[in-house]
Amino acid sequence: MDGTQQHRLHVEDEIGKWGVVHGQTRRKGTGTTRLWLIVTASGQSHLEEVEKHSVMRRTGLPNRDLRVLDPLLSYPSTILGREKAIVVNLEHIKAIITANEVLMINSSNPLMSQFVQDLQDRVSSPKDIPRQDNAEMEDEAGEKTVPFEFKALESCLESACRCLESETQTLEHEAYPALDELTSKISTMNLERVRQIKSRLVAISGRVQKVRDELEHLLDDDNDMAEMYLTEKLDHHSREQTSLAEETQNEIGEDDDNDDDDDDQSRMKEDGSKNDSESSINVEELEMLLEAYFAQIDGISQQLSNMTEYVDDTEDFINIMLDDKQNQLLQMGVMLSTANMVINAGIVVVGFFGMNITISLYDNGQPIQFWETTLGTIGGCIVFYLIALGWGKKKNLI
Known part of the structure; x- marks a missing residue:
């Protein structure tokens, strides 16, 4: 087993141990104590039990910003730049980034293990620079070191985008075959599958839109970006x-x-x-970093938009098919009603001859007369039915 594998197993074991006690808080003095996973600027990680007020003093954050990271509360995707820290709440990532360390919670999520590993690899590499900023990372003395907070922020954005992109691709692989199958065969099972896919599509689209709006808000405000330096x-x-x-x-x-x-x-x-x-403060460096991930999240949003349009087109096609079936049933109903009316006319004739009265037709009656009457009644009904159908087609009723 090489060093990288041992390091990864150590991170996963540490994350797993933290996940067991995650969510358990204890009262210590006047504050609440929580277990935090801390990654330093050198790439080292450790668990530390920190009181809430200690975190506030350590990061300079007010209590309302710490609520954004509370796993028991539901807050939309948020990136906040403060005087001494950056608060990141993106998908499975809930972290506080300072100039020399990252404090994270909610590491019981399995996706956090990969995120922590990527973060450690990124910050521990001295040559690691954002791939979007290669052209601007040089100064008069040569190559400029990327600030630690930007490395950590890029790891957060990359992990969130990778998670959303993976879910979008998985949904695409399930959605298009299910929609095509529904158009070829409308059944209860296919309709239920499409209903579940549409629910997931709406949920993922909402999450992607929140991340996109947050990045767009940051790009539109230079002061917010300057706070992150x-x-x-x-x-x-x-x-x-x-x-x-x-x-x-x-x-x-x-x-x-x-x-x-x-x-x-x-x-x-x-x-x-x-x-x-x-x-x-020149925010161009951070602006290029955010623009790169904004373009990526915008591409994911476009994929979901295309999928939504395909779902809407499929629904329109299904509605057209159902309307056509309904029209066919209505036409059949008109034809059956016409046939019923004609049959009732024949029943009237049969009932007339079935009456217990004396008429000249019954005197010295021959079998030929019975058949002539029967065939004449049936033929008259058929002719009347054909005339009714012809009139209905002429008036576009059938």
Whole structure:
């Protein structure tokens, strides 16, 4: 067994152990303690029992953002950029991404094992760069390192898109043969199969549309994308702290009045430099990353749209066939009603001759007279029926 297989088995065993205790929370002090799976920037993973308030302090997230990740609550797909973290709720992935680690829950899902493995492989590889950004990852010194948060975010998007694409392809392989079979033979079993397929199609389409809308919302707002540059904001904050410390040392020995004026100026400079830094963040790198997965999710949405159109066309075709059958039944009903009317006319003649009365036809009656009367009645009914059918076809009633 090579190192990669051993590493994968270790991850799956760790995920499985966590899945056993997932959902179990304990009260510790005034908060709720939950078991989190943490993947660091070096690719190492471990389980850590963290209190909710500790997570809030650790990531800088408010309580309402942590509710988005609660597996007991149903929230739509969401990607939130905050000051110190990115909150990701996509399909089976519920994670908090910071500048140096990823905290995940809901790992009892089997799909999480593959996601964690992909995430570790991506962040542990120093040469790993987003495949969409090869042209822009170079600076004056050469090759630029991709921020950890972008690697983690790309892993989340890739895993979610792969999951949706797999379900879409599976549904396609089941839907088209079932719809074709229904058009060739309308039966209760085929109708039930198509009904179940349509229900799954509606559910998957809704999930894909939510992910698409979230990516589109991010692409339309540069400020939201700028919030996701966690490493750059962290570096900028460190540089500000260093610069402020140097300015403080240089100002030692000056008068108190001058100190007050210089403090005001330094605050103004700090605020101005902070605003300038936030406005000067180039979001092109993240924009290209999001656009690539937006195109992928848009392609999945188009596949589902085509499948929906095929289902609608099949339903229209089935309705036309059923309407045609209904028209045929109505025509048959008209013909049977006409035949019934003609037969009733013959019954009237038979009833007339069956009356217990004396008429000259009964005197000295011969068998030939009986047959003449019978055949004449039957022939008259047939002629009357044909005349009624001809009139109905002429009026387009049949």
